[in-house]
Amino acid sequence: MMAVPVAGIRRRILLLALGVLLGTLLGGPARAQDAATVAEAQAALEAARSARLVRAFAAPELAAAERALERALAAQDAGGARDEVEHLAYLAESRAAVAQMRAEERRTARALQELAATRTQVAQARALEAAAAERRTRGLVQGLRRFDVRSEAGGLLLTPRERWFDSEVMPARRAVAALTEAARLLGRLPERQVVVLGYALRGAPLPGAAEDTADGAQGSAAATPIPARYPKDGAASPVAGPDDLGCTRADVVRAFLISNGVDPRRVVATCLAPRGMLEAPAAGDIAIQILPENASARSPTMGEAIDAAPPAP
Amino acid sequence: MTLWSTRRSGRLAAVAALLLLAACASAPPPVQEVADAERALQAAAAAEAESLAPAAFDKARQKLEAAKAALQAGEHLRARRLAEQALVDAEVAQAAADTEKAARAAAALRAQIQDLGGSPPQGVTGL
Numbered sequence: 001m002m003a004v005p006v007a008g009i010r011r012r013i014l015l016l017a018l019g020v021l022l023g024t025l026l027g028g029p030a031r032a033q034d035a036a037t038v039a040e041a042q043a044a045l046e047a048a049r050s051a052r053l054v055r056a057f058a059a060p061e062l063a064a065a066e067r068a069l070e071r072a073l074a075a076q077d078a079g080g081a082r083d084e085v086e087h088l089a090y091l092a093e094s095r096a097a098v099a100q101m102r103a104e105e106r107r108t109a110r111a112l113q114e115l116a117a118t119r120t121q122v123a124q125a126r127a128l129e130a131a132a133a134e135r136r137t138r139g140l141v142q143g144l145r146r147f148d149v150r151s152e153a154g155g156l157l158l159t160p161r162e163r164w165f166d167s168e169v170m171p172a173r174r175a176v177a178a179l180t181e182a183a184r185l186l187g188r189l190p191e192r193q194v195v196v197l198g199y200a201l202r203g204a205p206l207p208g209a210a211e212d213t214a215d216g217a218q219g220s221a222a223a224t225p226i227p228a229r230y231p232k233d234g235a236a237s238p239v240a241g242p243d244d245l246g247c248t249r250a251d252v253v254r255a256f257l258i259s260n261g262v263d264p265r266r267v268v269a270t271c272l273a274p275r276g277m278l279e280a281p282a283a284g285d286i287a288i289q290i291l292p293e294n295a296s297a298r299s300p301t302m303g304e305a306i307d308a309a310p311p312a313p
Numbered sequence: 314m315t316l317w318s319t320r321r322s323g324r325l326a327a328v329a330a331l332l333l334l335a336a337c338a339s340a341p342p343p344v345q346e347v348a349d350a351e352r353a354l355q356a357a358a359a360a361e362a363e364s365l366a367p368a369a370f371d372k373a374r375q376k377l378e379a380a381k382a383a384l385q386a387g388e389h390l391r392a393r394r395l396a397e398q399a400l401v402d403a404e405v406a407q408a409a410a411d412t413e414k415a416a417r418a419a420a421a422l423r424a425q426i427q428d429l430g431g432s433p434p435q436g437v438t439g440l
Contacts, residue, residue, distance in 0.1 A: 033376070033398055118426055119431075122429040
């Protein structure tokens with residue numbers, strides 16, 4: 001009576017141990033591996049094979065995927081171990097994916113050549129247009145009688161030949177004629193953005209910079225822009241600059257240009273304050289900057305240094 | 314069922330296990346397969362797959378490490394399969410990275426053309 005249960009228990013234990021051992025041996029090699037069914041591999045390969053793009057651009061990879069699938073099918077037909085068949089199917093499925101990606105990559109690479117050629121053509125066309133516009137602009141500014149003109153970073157800087165302001169913010173009579181001339185020119189260059197530069201009388205230290213000594217400040221051409229204020233909608237505003245006569249004058253000139261037909265959206269006023277207490281020869285004066293084609297005028301923010309020395313008087 | 318038959322079952326199980334172990338270890342060591350996978354992974358790394366196709370690249374790297382470990386442990390069948398999968402995963406990662414780079418280059422060119430006021434050629438925009 002007692003021998004049978006003991007033998008049964010032992011047999012169960014042995015069978016369980018055998019099962020665990022077999023499971024470990026069979027499952028062990030498959031651990032950390034990926035698997036796919038042959039049907040999945042066949043579907044992936046069929047999708048790749050039916051894509052004209054893949055046939056055209058990734059024939060070698062497609063052939064490799066087909067060979068891999070043949071190996072999986074052969075293993076299956078020969079009654080190979082399931083994990084070996086699934087391993088081979090995974091390889092075939094992955095190779096089909098490689099074929100798809102290589103086809104896409106090569107199509108894009110071919111398109112890149114076309115895109116690069118187009119970019120070159122467009123860039124050349126724009127360069128020709130810019131050169132033509134520059135020639136036209138130069139032709140226009142050559143007719144100016146009251147300004148000196150020089151190239152400035154792809155644009156033009158118009159400097160009055162005479163001082164415009166004898167006192168405070170009221171332009172002298174000669175300045176009105178010059179401003180009218182400038183407004184007429186800007187009307188003929190409606191696509192160009194304009195910056196009215198006002199050279200401040202007083203200095204403004206760069207934020208974060210050490211205070212200059214009197215000696216160190218002399219001769220310094222660094223300038224700190226002081227943003228002029230005017231309504232963002234671009235409406236004409238007579239005076240709204242920081243508390244400096246040079247800045248205020250820039251706003252006055254901008255307002256004058258606007259009142260003479262210049263679109264307020266394309267003209268800004270910027271005040272340049274010499275660093276420290278530099279007595280710039282042109283302090284308090286004005287210049288008009290016509291920006292390069294496609295450049296946008298903006299009012300610099302406080303503390304943004306720009307490389308602009310005051311024009312010679 | 315007797316004690317004798319129980320012992321016989323145990324012996325049979327042990328023999329079967331040994332046979333299976335021998336089958337796993339008797340395959341030739343897949344040294345070449347591991348080396349091939351290593352080269353494929355290096356090629357994928359050179360193609361920036363680690364950043365452009367991180368999932369596929371990591372999978373390949375982990376399988377290669379597992380293949381090396383299995384080779385060291387004498388599990389040749391497992392090592393071979395892992396090495397073969399590592400190789401194909403590395404090729405997937407490299408292809409994905411190359412495809413991504415080409416797509417980015419095309420997008421950059423299209424943006425440049427549009428910035429210049431032009432329009433990309435027909436049939437290329439849809440990439």
